[in-house]
Amino acid sequence: MKNTFLVLLVVTLLVSFVSLLSSLGLLGGGGSTAGSAGSVTYEYKALSGQEMDVIGFRAVAKANDIPISEEGEISFPKEMADQLVKTRLLPREIQEVENDGGWEFVSVTADSVYIFRRAK
Secondary structure, eight states, X not given: OHHHHHHHHHHHHHHHHHHHHHHTTSSSSOTTOTTSXXXXXXXXXXXXXXXXXXXXHHHHHHHTTOOBOTTOOBOOOGGGGGGGSHHHHHHHHHHHHHHTTTOEEXXXXXXXXXXXXXXX
């Protein structure tokens, strides 16, 4: 009985030690640790909902040849209201940011912060 208990204790400690070494990247090829040679580092960009709307409105204005004042004001005609709905504007906003420098959309937070990333 004592022998079985000791064997189980030694095996458990050995497995725990190997797992610790593996998680530290010292054993087993490195895995997905941040310091491994094949890892990719990213640069992140966060935009508020208001900043995203400005990007979207400017893109719609540019596509429809609507002038933008020096103060940044845009006067859209009423018949364009369907293009300015958030559900139709958001994909265009994301696409504009992605096309501007190779950014990739990652996520949006609960408080409407849009997160993008690109490889350094």
